[in-house]
Amino acid sequence: MSKPLILVSNDDGITSHGIRVLxxxxxxxxxxVVVAPDSPQSGMxxxxxxxxxxxxxxxxxxxxxxxxxxxxxxxxxxCVKLAKHHVLKDRTPDLVVSGxxxxxxxxxxxxxxxxxxxxxxxxxxxxxxxxxxxxxxxQDADFSHTRDYIKHISQxxxxxxxxxxxxxxxxxxPKQNEKIKGIKICRQANAHWEEEFDHRKDPYGRPYFWLAxxxxxxxxxxxxxxxxxxxxxxxxxxxxxxxxxHHAIARINEEWDF
Amino acid sequence: MSKPLILVSNDDGITSHGIRVLxxxxxxxxxxVVVAPDSPQSGMxxxxxxxxxxxxxxxxxxxxxxxxxxxxxxxxxxCVKLAKHHVLKDRTPDLVVSGxxxxxxxxxxxxxxxxxxxxxxxxxxxxxxxxxxxxxxxQDADFSHTRDYIKHISQxxxxxxxxxxxxxxxxxxPKQNEKIKGIKICRQANAHWEEEFDHRKDPYGRPYFWLAxxxxxxxxxxxxxxxxxxxxxxxxxxxxxxxxxHHAIARINEEWDF
Numbered sequence: 001m002s003k004p005l006i007l008v009s010n011d012d013g014i015t016s017h018g019i020r021v022l023x024x025x026x027x028x029x030x031x032x033v034v035v036a037p038d039s040p041q042s043g044m045x046x047x048x049x050x051x052x053x054x055x056x057x058x059x060x061x062x063x064x065x066x067x068x069x070x071x072x073x074x075x076x077x078x079c080v081k082l083a084k085h086h087v088l089k090d091r092t093p094d095l096v097v098s099g100x101x102x103x104x105x106x107x108x109x110x111x112x113x114x115x116x117x118x119x120x121x122x123x124x125x126x127x128x129x130x131x132x133x134x135x136x137x138x139q140d141a142d143f144s145h146t147r148d149y150i151k152h153i154s155q156x157x158x159x160x161x162x163x164x165x166x167x168x169x170x171x172x173x174p175k176q177n178e179k180i181k182g183i184k185i186c187r188q189a190n191a192h193w194e195e196e197f198d199h200r201k202d203p204y205g206r207p208y209f210w211l212a213x214x215x216x217x218x219x220x221x222x223x224x225x226x227x228x229x230x231x232x233x234x235x236x237x238x239x240x241x242x243x244x245x246h247h248a249i250a251r252i253n254e255e256w257d258f
Numbered sequence: 259m260s261k262p263l264i265l266v267s268n269d270d271g272i273t274s275h276g277i278r279v280l281x282x283x284x285x286x287x288x289x290x291v292v293v294a295p296d297s298p299q300s301g302m303x304x305x306x307x308x309x310x311x312x313x314x315x316x317x318x319x320x321x322x323x324x325x326x327x328x329x330x331x332x333x334x335x336x337c338v339k340l341a342k343h344h345v346l347k348d349r350t351p352d353l354v355v356s357g358x359x360x361x362x363x364x365x366x367x368x369x370x371x372x373x374x375x376x377x378x379x380x381x382x383x384x385x386x387x388x389x390x391x392x393x394x395x396x397q398d399a400d401f402s403h404t405r406d407y408i409k410h411i412s413q414x415x416x417x418x419x420x421x422x423x424x425x426x427x428x429x430x431x432p433k434q435n436e437k438i439k440g441i442k443i444c445r446q447a448n449a450h451w452e453e454e455f456d457h458r459k460d461p462y463g464r465p466y467f468w469l470a471x472x473x474x475x476x477x478x479x480x481x482x483x484x485x486x487x488x489x490x491x492x493x494x495x496x497x498x499x500x501x502x503x504h505h506a507i508a509r510i511n512e513e514w515d516f
Contacts, residue, residue, distance in 0.1 A: 124450060162506070258411075
């Protein structure tokens, strides 16, 4: 059997430590092609680049692993699109993976996450896709406890497939003394960010703002991604991209005057 | 009864014609505050600005309407966050509206849409929210047929509310000879973009790519947003931000070995 073809991207940029970890693990199970942003794209959500052209250059960053790689001036979603249409051309990836993100993408953060936008873009294009994130923002975060799980989850997806239009959002707890307890298949928690803006003045006296804030979880369920990571499990949320609030259609049809 | 407080944003930027139309209509039904990007943000999806500070300046663009307005260096989602936390402070908007976008935001485009990210950010913050888009990309598009519908839909939302965490995605057909047939409450069509990349060389011989493509609708349903706009109806899709593929959880729990 030929090796599966695996496309790797991320949102922290092609030089981050997290994507190196992901490429190393994927190189153990398949033929890997990397197309990733040439600079950090955190918080880019599902942005695409339509107002300006994209650059794409080959790199030698993963030559030691015999992995071909490209850096792209665009967003994570752009990378997956360019990979499909230009880099891979007539070849179809068996798996699209994104990450490993430096920082969690739990609950509603999936909407803001560049990591997950690459995975969801993969799902939109019709490929099984996974986004991996570690609940540790440090540049030099310890990913050692994630490697076996990344490999296992990827192999499960290659073996069983994912339903049409589904991408997995996988979040790892930070490295702790206690071993990870296992994998939980979860739903997105009903948690949110309570923003604060740090209001400052620049050296010229002009005001500016830093977005900051705290993550607040009011969701008491033990089946959510936040609960799982808080309790030292790997959280796996199957995601889809139909945002329709189907349950609201009947109510609006009943209540509205139109 | 006091006038409702209405927050207006968009993604084409505060100087676009579409936001002018929206502010004019909203000024007829409430007290309006505008916080919108200082430059075009199309395709920004649910991006937020976390790597650099935000600028926010008062403008006089809507002074003729007695409307206070601010231009912001960030994304549409940033604008809504800054509006809530800095501009409006202790006041709670009764409605958040975004648009009117120059160009449709149908089917999966809701994910890439800056217009809808402002509305969905409103819903996340707990406010009734609506994104309006016109299926006409022209800078000087004719919005005249949308005004009465924008007012009516906004008044329906102010009267009936929306369920918690729901934002409406409203798309108008382009101005045609035939009058709009009415409003349809729809689901997001299962349509997608088939991208093509236009591969060019710059004057220095270096390659670059333009993202382009065609919108392809394979969804035969007559209850979708694409069908409605194609048949000269106003499409109203209630959207929510839980991306969990709930139906997939049981299957993965059954099939996977973990």
